[in-house]
Amino acid sequence: MECTVSWTGTTGARSGMGFLAETGSGHVLMMDGAPDEARPENGGRNLAPRPMETVLAGTGGCTAYDVVLILKRGRHDVRACSVKLSADRAATDPKVFTKIHMHFTVRGRGLPAAAVERAIAMSHEKYCSASAMLAHMAAMTTSFDLVEEPA
DSSP: OOEEEEEOOOSSTTOOOOEEEEETTSOEEEEOOOOOSSOGGGSOOSOSOOHHHHHHHHHHHHHHHHHHHHHHHTTOEEEEEEEEEEEEEOSSSSOOEEEEEEEEEEEEESOOHHHHHHHHHHIIIIIOHHHHHHTTTSEEEEEEEEEEOOO
């Protein structure tokens, strides 16, 4: 796996802190820093997600992918899946994640709650490399809502 990240800023007092990531699969992702009122030359322009937000988003994508795939492989009628991630970070540098909570909302027809709970557990215990990596630093918890789709 490869990724090239390039600074998109220019020289000058208000150069910005934007970055363009080009992934090995040929996709691009913009990232930017938060504006810094005290030192504008060090801040971003708020034009894209922060790098740590992309780490959190990638983790959500990784685990949601697993949950859907596990349910589909179990021949369950899953119609939608979303996960809302809430994270706390350390107060000092490096400001690593210290707690991450993932709340899944899974929609489908006739989905057993036990199957959804198992899919989430399997993702975190066996398949999701992103959450496995972050679990070394952050306390991770999960919850879910199961929504029955009308016939």
